Amino acid sequence: MEYNPALPIYLQAANSIKRDIVTGKLPPGAKLPSVRDLAVEYTINPNTVSRVYKELESEGVCFTRRGMGTFVTEDPGKVDQMKEEMAGTLIRDFLEGMEQLGFSRSEAITLLEKQK
Known part of the structure; x- marks a missing residue:
């Protein structure tokens, strides 16, 4: 994994795990790798x-069973919420980039709809 120096490593690792969860690579209830x-x-x-896992636990993305490990949440609503938040971030970033190029929101959407 290549890291972006502008964002803390623990957040980048947490986002990578979240992406694996919303794409189904890590299904609900799956055991996450050990810390090591x-x-x-x-x-x-x-x-x-450890900080990554604490962050994910505080967000409700995973839970720890003492002596057994850390597991992906089994709450499908949480997974849907994460997916929607990630999509929102991508859309905002796209629209900001298009606005920087001089496109209005509606022009950016029209260009997007033209793509196949």
């Missing part, structure tokens, strides 16, 4: 992974 395994996979410090 994820640290190796993402080439980050285990303390950073």
Whole structure:
């Protein structure tokens, strides 16, 4: 994984896990990798992974069962909410970029509709 220096690594790792959840790569109830395994996979410090898991737990994206590990939420509403939030971010970024190019919102939408 390549990291963006403008955003904290733990947030980038958390967003990557969220993306895997909303795309179905990590289904509801799936066991997440151990802290050590994820640290190796993402080439980050285990303390950073712990922070990632704490962040995801505080958002309700995952939960921990003591002695068993960390698991993806089983709440389909939470997954739908994350998907909608991620889509909103992509749409806002797209529209901001188009506005910077001088397109109005309606012109940007028209161009988008023309694409196949």
